[in-house]
Amino acid sequence: xxxxxxxxxxxxxxxxxxxxxxxxxxxxxxxxxxxxxxxxxxxxxxxxxxxxxxxxxxxxxxxxxxxxxxxxxxxxxxxxxxxxxxxxxxxxxxxxxxxxxxxxxxxxxxxxxxxxxxxxxxxxxxxxxxxxxxxxxxxxxxxx
Amino acid sequence: xxxxxxxxxxxxxxxxxxxxxxxxxxxxxxxxxxxxxxxxxxxxxxxxxxxxxxxxxxxxxxxxxxxxxxxxxxxxxxxxxxxxxxxxxxxxxxxxxxxxxxxxxxxxxxxxxxxxxxxxxxxxxxxxxxxxxxxxxxxxxxxxxxxxxxxxxxxxxxxxxxxxxxxxxxxxxxxxxxxxxxxxxxxxxxxxxxxxxxxxxxxxxxxxxxxxxxxxxxxxxxxxxxxxxxxxxxxxxxxxxxxxxxxxxxxxxxxxxxxxxxxxxxxxxxxxxxxxxxxxxxxxxxxxxxxxxxxxxxxxxxxxxxxxxxxxxxxxxxxxxxxxxxxxxxxxxxxxxxxxxxxxxxxxxxxxxxxxxxxxxxxxxxxxxxxxxxxxxxxxxxxxxxxxxxxxxxxxxxxxxxxxxxxxxxxx
Numbered sequence: 001x002x003x004x005x006x007x008x009x010x011x012x013x014x015x016x017x018x019x020x021x022x023x024x025x026x027x028x029x030x031x032x033x034x035x036x037x038x039x040x041x042x043x044x045x046x047x048x049x050x051x052x053x054x055x056x057x058x059x060x061x062x063x064x065x066x067x068x069x070x071x072x073x074x075x076x077x078x079x080x081x082x083x084x085x086x087x088x089x090x091x092x093x094x095x096x097x098x099x100x101x102x103x104x105x106x107x108x109x110x111x112x113x114x115x116x117x118x119x120x121x122x123x124x125x126x127x128x129x130x131x132x133x134x135x136x137x138x139x140x141x142x143x144x
Numbered sequence: 145x146x147x148x149x150x151x152x153x154x155x156x157x158x159x160x161x162x163x164x165x166x167x168x169x170x171x172x173x174x175x176x177x178x179x180x181x182x183x184x185x186x187x188x189x190x191x192x193x194x195x196x197x198x199x200x201x202x203x204x205x206x207x208x209x210x211x212x213x214x215x216x217x218x219x220x221x222x223x224x225x226x227x228x229x230x231x232x233x234x235x236x237x238x239x240x241x242x243x244x245x246x247x248x249x250x251x252x253x254x255x256x257x258x259x260x261x262x263x264x265x266x267x268x269x270x271x272x273x274x275x276x277x278x279x280x281x282x283x284x285x286x287x288x289x290x291x292x293x294x295x296x297x298x299x300x301x302x303x304x305x306x307x308x309x310x311x312x313x314x315x316x317x318x319x320x321x322x323x324x325x326x327x328x329x330x331x332x333x334x335x336x337x338x339x340x341x342x343x344x345x346x347x348x349x350x351x352x353x354x355x356x357x358x359x360x361x362x363x364x365x366x367x368x369x370x371x372x373x374x375x376x377x378x379x380x381x382x383x384x385x386x387x388x389x390x391x392x393x394x395x396x397x398x399x400x401x402x403x404x405x406x407x408x409x410x411x412x413x414x415x416x417x418x419x420x421x422x423x424x425x426x427x428x429x430x431x432x433x434x435x436x437x438x439x440x441x442x443x444x445x446x447x448x449x450x451x452x453x454x455x456x457x458x459x460x461x462x463x464x465x466x467x468x469x470x471x472x473x474x475x476x477x478x479x480x481x482x483x484x485x486x487x488x489x490x491x492x493x494x495x496x497x498x499x500x501x502x503x504x505x506x507x508x509x510x511x512x513x514x515x516x517x518x519x520x521x522x523x524x525x526x527x528x529x530x531x532x533x534x535x536x537x538x539x540x541x542x543x544x545x546x547x548x549x550x551x552x553x554x555x556x
Contacts, residue, residue, distance in 0.1 A: 009295065009297060010294050010295050010297070011295060012290065012291040012292070012294075012295045013290035013291045013294075014291070015291070018291065042292075042406070042407075043289060043291070043292040043404075043406070043407075044292075067310065068306045068307070068309050068310035068313070069306065069309065069358075070302040070303075070305030070306045070308075070309055070357045070358050070359075071355070071357065071358040072297060072298075072299060072302045072305075072357045073354075073355045073356055073357060074299065074301075074356055074357070075297045075299065076288075076294070076297055076298065076299045080297060086296075086297050088296050088297060088298050088302050088306065089306075090306055090405075090406055098406060099292065099406060100289075100292060100293050100296055100298065100405075100406045101296060102296045102297065115358075120309070120310065120313045137295060137296075
C-alpha cells in the first residue's frame, strides 16, 4: 500500500476539556457527552449547557439520519481547490443530539458521496477516518 | 396602542423622547482600491454631517463597528482619534450583520442616559480590496465552531445552505422562490445610484447560475464591498435646528436563538428567535405588519428575507416564497422590500444600507433620477411613512430590528 498523502484540510482545534472525545475516536469508538441526568448533548465541553453540571460520557451507536445537508462546490480555503464537491450534513443521532459531518462513501480514503445519492431523512452510520496519526475524524455513510 | 409589558413600556418611554435619525450618508460602493478603511469612514462622516447641516464639533458621541482590514480592539476611539474628536460617549459594536441596528439602539440608549446628544453611527471598510488571504480564511471560518464544524469544510454560505435546504424541504419551497428574491431586488438595485450590480436578472438567469453551495448560486449570495455608510442619531429637540426632516425610531427589538448552526434546534426555533426582533420592534411601535409601507430586510442570501418575513409575521409560516413569487415585494407591490437592491445587489456593509434606504424612503428622497452621472432611477415608494428594517449576525444567530417612522411616536 502506498504512503497516505499529507492531510491538508483544517484539523480540529483541540482543547483539554474534550480530549476524551478525540481519544475515543482514535480508538474508533464513538462516545457522547451527557449532563447529570444522563441526557446526551452536542458539542462536547466540560460543563453541560443549560445546567453547567459536570460532563460524563456514554457509548453511542453511531447511527442516525440526515437532518439537512449542503453540497459545497467551493471550500473555505485553498486546501479544497480542485476537489470534487463535499457534502456537509447535520446528522440527527439516534441518541438525540445533532452533529455536523461530511457524507462519504465507505471506500478507501472515504471519497465524498455523490450529491444525487443524498436525501433528507436517509439513514447513515459513522465511519472513522484516520486523517493523521493524531486525529481521527467522524464521517457518515449510508447505513444500508 | 395596546398596553404592553413593562419592558415594552420602558422602550416606549425612551423612544418617546423623540429619538430620531437626523442625517445619513453613503459613499460609492464596490471595488475602491485607492482608499483605506479610516479614510472611507471619514469621507462618509463628511457627507453625513453635510446632510444634517452639522459640523464635526457638534457631534458628542460616536458608535462604530469593526474592520476586517485595520486591526484594533478599540475601533470607535481609534476613529475618533483619526478624525480629531474627543467624544463624551464611544462604543464599538460587533455582532456581525446585526451590528447596524444595534448601533442605533446603542446611540438611543446613550442619549437616554444623558451621555450624549448627537451620536454619529458609522460603519465601513475596504473589505474587498484590503483584506489579506489569511484574513479571508479567518472571515470564512469566523462563524464555524473550531472543532466541530470548521474541520468539515463548512463555509458561511454552506451554513446558511444547511438551514435553507431544511426550510425548503419542510415547507415545499421551490428553488424559484429564492431566485425570485434575487430577480426582484435586481430590479430595485438597477435604480439605486451606487448599487454594485445594476443589471436586471430573471428567475431563469439565477437558476442557470453557477453553484456555490446548495441551494445557493453565485447570484443568491451577498456581495463583498469597499465602502462606508453613516447615520446620526439625536433627539427631536436637537433635530429641529438641523437641515433635514427627522425620521423617528419608534420600535426596537432583538432576538437570538443559537450561535453555531449545528446548535440551531429547528427551522421553527430560528424563525422564532430572529422573529422576536421584528415582532417586538412592531409591538413597541404599536403597529402591525399591515401598517408598514416599506421593508428593508436583511438579505445575506436570497433565503434570508424569506424566514425573516415569516418570523416578523409579515407572511405566514412557509408562505414567504409564494409571497415574493407573486410580486408583493416589488416596487408597486403590497410591501416593497429592499428597495435599494440589498446586500445581494447594492453592497454589503451589514445592515447599514437597509437603515439608510429606510430613512431616505421616509423622507421621500429615494428617487435617484437626478443622479444622471450614475444613471440613477426612481425607487421611491409613494408616500412611505412606516418602515421596518433589520440585520442578522452569524448564521441567523442574532437579529436586531428597528421600526422607523416619518412621524414621532404617539403617546403610550
